[in-house]
Structures are given as structure tokens and as C-alpha cells.
Amino acid sequence: MTTIDYERLYINGDWTAPTTGERITVHSAATEVNIGSVPEAKEGDIDAAVAAARIAFDDPQGWAHWTPQRRGEALERFAAALEARGVDMARRVSQQNGMPVSLAEQFEAGFPPVLLRYYSELAAGGHEDVRQGMMGKQSLVLRGPIGVVAAIVPWNVPQAITFLKVAPALAAGCTVVLKPAPETVLDAFLMAEAALAAGLPAGVLNVVPAGREVGAYLVEHPGVDKVSFTGSTAAGRSIAAKCGQLLRPVTLELGGKSAAIVLDDADLGSSLESFFASTLLNNGQICWLGTRVLAPKSRYNEIVDTITDMASSLIIGDPLDAATQVGPLVSERQRQRVEGYIANGKNEGGRITSGGGRPANQGRGWYVEPTIFADVDRKATIAQEEIFGPVLSIIPYENDQDAVDVANDTEYGLGGSVWTADPERGAQFARRVRTGTIGVNGYSNDPFSPFGGIKSSGMGRELGPEGLMPFQQLKTIYLDKENSLS
Numbered sequence: 001m002t003t004i005d006y007e008r009l010y011i012n013g014d015w016t017a018p019t020t021g022e023r024i025t026v027h028s029a030a031t032e033v034n035i036g037s038v039p040e041a042k043e044g045d046i047d048a049a050v051a052a053a054r055i056a057f058d059d060p061q062g063w064a065h066w067t068p069q070r071r072g073e074a075l076e077r078f079a080a081a082l083e084a085r086g087v088d089m090a091r092r093v094s095q096q097n098g099m100p101v102s103l104a105e106q107f108e109a110g111f112p113p114v115l116l117r118y119y120s121e122l123a124a125g126g127h128e129d130v131r132q133g134m135m136g137k138q139s140l141v142l143r144g145p146i147g148v149v150a151a152i153v154p155w156n157v158p159q160a161i162t163f164l165k166v167a168p169a170l171a172a173g174c175t176v177v178l179k180p181a182p183e184t185v186l187d188a189f190l191m192a193e194a195a196l197a198a199g200l201p202a203g204v205l206n207v208v209p210a211g212r213e214v215g216a217y218l219v220e221h222p223g224v225d226k227v228s229f230t231g232s233t234a235a236g237r238s239i240a241a242k243c244g245q246l247l248r249p250v251t252l253e254l255g256g257k258s259a260a261i262v263l264d265d266a267d268l269g270s271s272l273e274s275f276f277a278s279t280l281l282n283n284g285q286i287c288w289l290g291t292r293v294l295a296p297k298s299r300y301n302e303i304v305d306t307i308t309d310m311a312s313s314l315i316i317g318d319p320l321d322a323a324t325q326v327g328p329l330v331s332e333r334q335r336q337r338v339e340g341y342i343a344n345g346k347n348e349g350g351r352i353t354s355g356g357g358r359p360a361n362q363g364r365g366w367y368v369e370p371t372i373f374a375d376v377d378r379k380a381t382i383a384q385e386e387i388f389g390p391v392l393s394i395i396p397y398e399n400d401q402d403a404v405d406v407a408n409d410t411e412y413g414l415g416g417s418v419w420t421a422d423p424e425r426g427a428q429f430a431r432r433v434r435t436g437t438i439g440v441n442g443y444s445n446d447p448f449s450p451f452g453g454i455k456s457s458g459m460g461r462e463l464g465p466e467g468l469m470p471f472q473q474l475k476t477i478y479l480d481k482e483n484s485l486s
């Protein structure tokens with residue numbers, strides 16, 4: 001089988017020789033075989049990438065000083081170059097992390113060009129305004145780019161998450177050093193090919209694949225002005241501490257353990273597709289999934305049966321097969337982690353109603369069956385900790401107030417969903433859940449609206465107009481004139 005191998009890093013607008021011979025090898029989640037490799041960036045490569053981004057940002061004729069319209073034209077070329085590689089992009093992501101290809105086509109191929117166009121248009125909508133002051137004089141309020149951005153992303157939805165950062169950053173006039181996760185580097189290099197084909201100016205976007213130590217070096221680099229991180233809460237805490245010390249602005253999108261709250265009037269059977277998408281999508285490897293299912297005691301057994309039947313009927317298979325609903329996990333390590341949680345759930349008294357093991361029809365690949373636990377204690381480990389695999393815990397509740405209490409009894413606050421026959425009741429209920437985002441009878445984040453978490457799920461927002469602001473810096477010029485500008 002041919003493998004996808006790169007010899008150089010995308011730094012300063014071109015393929016650049018790495019400073020060491022170290023390499024990252026990528027394996028197929030479904031077959032476990034080697035599918036490609038790239039150079040591993042080390043400190044010297046980070047220095048080169050940050051220097052390139054710094055020079056590009058500081059150039060008085062450069063990217064930061066282009067009109068938003070001119071940047072928009074370059075980003076449109078980038079979007080088109082990504083679209084031209086969409087089929088390949090979706091397949092690469094599927095092979096690396098096990099994401100079913102039908103989902104990868106939407107999230108990983110479809111979403112990035114949409115975000116580039118959305119933020120280009122938003123940034124073109126104006127970056128300065130004149131305000132009439134209280135004292136009779138006027139002020140000019142400018143929203144300029146914040147500078148060199150270190151963007152650090154995880155492996156679970158690598159391209160979509162990359163563009164939650166890269167699209168608004170570039171549209172705002174920032175330059176970017178992107179550090180993809182070692183598990184998913186082949187898609188990042190395809191993105192680099194698209195950036196090169198689109199003719200993005202040198203240094204505007206740089207890609208340095210590496211592990212956490214080199215990631216930490218990037219976070220602290222003196223040439224970086226802003227850090228935008230998506231990943232685990234543990235890594236987020238360490239990054240936040242460093243940024244606190246440096247007084248460096250940081251956005252953190254971290255872990256979650258969201259509640260899918262089934263109200264006593266819900267007809268779950270008629271919304272199973274939506275319920276699956278809100279709780280088990282991408283083999284359970286999404287931060288906002290509702291993996292704590294809260295079910296009313298009055299209808300508990302019936303709801304457990306409905307969810308059990310749904311999980312048992314899912315099509316588990318090759319992620320490259322369009323019919324597959326559940327693929328493998330990203331790595332052996334991740335499967336061990338998930339299996340550890342399943343063992344823990346059993347020890348703590350959870351009752352498995354579906355799954356619990358490895359699928360019998362998959363001889364290789366890091367598969368875990370979609371697993372449903374009933375009768376889970378609200379304080380149990382599997383009810384509280386993020387598993388990041390296809391495992392749902394169904395927790396019984398007494399009444400609406402009890403459901404709100406259980407939903408809020410978590411260190412996280414990222415996603416969530418409310419299931420009900422009465423959407424108005426669902427929206428009222430959703431207001432009572434302490435979380436950054438929540439859906440009624442479904443959950444899908446929308447480019448126009450802010451996404452992000454509270455508590456241990458993070459700080460700041462991505463998407464929507466709010467997702468542009470972290471990449472902008474405000475400057476106010478108090479004018480020495482009265483009513484002089486219009």
C-alpha cells in the first residue's frame with residue numbers, strides 16, 4: 001500500500017527543510033497500518049515559523065495592512081483550493097481518526113470553506129467607527145488584528161476546529177502558526193497544499209506538527225501575541241497558567257460532559273437520528289456530546305429500551321464506507337482509556353444494556369461497541385468524567401427540578417440538549433442549565449452563533465461575530481476636535 005509522506009514543513013509560504021530528522025508516523029484507525037508520515041517540528045522549526053509569522057504581521061505593506069476586501073480575495077482562493085481537495089480531505093481525516101466519511105465530508109471538507117467565506121464577509125463589514133463622546137468631542141474606535149496567533153488543535157475534528165481559529169484570525173489580519181495534533185497531521189499538510197496553491201503570502205500561515213512539549217514551547221514563545229487552544233481540560237489549565245503569567249490573551253475550548261435531558265413528554269422514538277447525532281456522533285469523540293442522558297423515573301425503562309435499541313442497531317464498520325455510522329477510535333491508547341471507563345462503570349454498579357466490548361465483526365482497528373449504561377449513579381465516575389468514546393450513561397431523575405440539579409452537577413458546561421414534545425417548554429428548560437450551548441430536540445452548532453464553554457469547559461467563544469473578536473485588538477483615538485468626523 002502506498003503511504004502519504006512529506007519531507008518538508010510548510011513555513012514562510014513554502015515547503016521548508018525541518019531542523020531535525022525526527023518524524024511523526026500516522027496509522028489508520030481502522031486497519032492499524034502505517035498510512036503516512038511527516039517531519040516532526042522541533043523548537044528550531046517553531047522559531048522559524050513564529051519568525052515568519054512575525055515578519056509577515058509586522059510588514060507595513062503586508063497582510064495586516066491589506067484591506068479586508070483584499071484579504072477576502074486571498075481567502076476565497078484558499079476556500080476554493082480546499083474545496084478542490086475536499087474528497088481527499090474527508091478520506092484522510094476518516095483514515096486517521098476513524099470519523100465516518102459521511103460526517104467527514106460535512107465537517108472536515110464542508111465546514112472550512114464556509115468559515116473562510118463567513119469571516120471574510122464579516123471582517124469586511126467595518127473595522128472602525130466614530131463615536132460621539134459625552135464631552136462633546138469624538139472618538140475613533142479601531143478594531144485591528146491582535147497579531148501572531150498560536151493555534152493548537154486536537155485530533156477529533158481536526159479541520160473544522162482548525163478553521164474555527166484560522167478563518168477568523170486570517171480574516172482579521174492576523175498571521176498564524178498552527179500546531180496540529182500528532183494523530184492527525186496528513187489533513188493539515190493537505191490544507192498547507194491548498195494554502196500554497198491559493199498563494200497566501202509568505203508567513204501568513206505556518207504548520208508545525210508536534211507533541212505537547214513543543215506545543216508548550218509555542219505557547220510561551222516571545223513572538224506570539226495570542227493563543228487559541230482546543231483540547232483537554234488538563235492541557236488547557238497548564239496553557240492558561242502560562243498565558244496568565246505572560247498576560248497573553250488566550251481562548252480555551254476544553255472538555256465536556258454534557259447532559260441530554262429527556263423530559264417526561266418526549267417522543268424519543270421519533271427523533272432517534274437527532275438523538276444519535278447529539279450523543280454518539282464521531283464514535284463519541286466530540287467535546288459537546290450529551291453523554292449523560294437524564295431520564296424521568298416515570299418513563300425510565302421505556303427510555304432505556306429505546307436508547308438500547310438505537311445503539312444496538314447502529315452500523316459499525318470501515319469509516320471509509322458511506323454507510324458506516326460508528327467507526328474505530330483514534331488510537332490504541334484511546335481505546336484502552338475508554339475500555340478502562342467501561343470496566344469502572346461496571347464496578348460502580350452500572351448495568352450495560354448494549355455493547356460493552358469490541359465488535360465481533362472487526363478483526364482489527366481500534367473499535368469499541370456503542371455502549372449504554374443504565375442505572376448510573378449521578379456521582380459515578382462515568383457520570384462525571386469525560387470518556388471521549390461511544391459510551392452513554394443513563395441517569396434517572398425525579399422531576400424537572402431534580403433534572404436541572406443533575407444536569408448542573410458537573411465540573412463542565414459545554415453542550416447539552418433537551419428532548420420534549422413541547423419546544424417552548426424545552427427552550428424554558430434550556431435556560432436553567434448552566435452551559436455555554438444547548439439544543440432543543442437536537443444539537444448542532446451553527447456558524448452564525450457563538451460556541452464555547454463555561455466552568456472547566458473553557459473560556460471565550462468561537463463562531464459567530466463573537467468568534468472574530470478574540471483575534472482583534474481595540475484601540476481608541478480621542479480626537480482633538482468637536483463633531484469633526486461623520
Ligand code: NAD
Nearest residue numbers: 153154180181211212215216231232235253254255256287
Ligand atoms: P490534548 O489536550 O491532549 O491535545 C490537544 C492539542 O494540544 C494537541 O495538539 C496536543 O499536542 C496539544 N497539547 C497538549 N498539551 C499541551 C500543552 N501543555 N501545551 C501546548 N499544547 C499542548 O487533547 P486531545 O486528547 O488531543 O483531544 C481531546 C480533548 O479535546 C478532549 O478533552 C475534548 O473534549 C477536547 N476538545 C474540546 C473541544 C471544544 O471545542 N471544547 C473540541 C474538541 C476537543
